[in-house]
Amino acid sequence: MKCEDIVQYLSDYVDGDLPVEILEEAEKHLASCPNCTTTVKTLRETINLYKKSCKTCITPEHKSNLLAAIQESARHHCA
Numbered sequence: 001m002k003c004e005d006i007v008q009y010l011s012d013y014v015d016g017d018l019p020v021e022i023l024e025e026a027e028k029h030l031a032s033c034p035n036c037t038t039t040v041k042t043l044r045e046t047i048n049l050y051k052k053s054c055k056t057c058i059t060p061e062h063k064s065n066l067l068a069a070i071q072e073s074a075r076h077h078c079a
């Protein structure tokens with residue numbers, strides 16, 4: 001798995017929605033790639049912040065904006 005694959009799976013990874021076989025590949029990559037580890041951490045922390053500040057939860061629209069921004073910065077990391 002490459003950085004661009006991680007970026008693609010990021011949302012499902014953070015939500016815990018990845019199929020086991022993809023999850024294993026993703027974790028293998030994360031173990032060897034500090035950039036992607038940071039990206040995942042940033043996304044998780046940001047989502048947690050949103051959840052704390054809003055009792056209902058993050059809206060899908062919010063989340064896709066957020067994800068787009070993080071994917072954009074991840075692409076720069078990995079370029």
Ligand SMILES: [Zn+2]
Pocket residue numbers: 002003006029033035036078
């Ligand atoms: Zn990576």
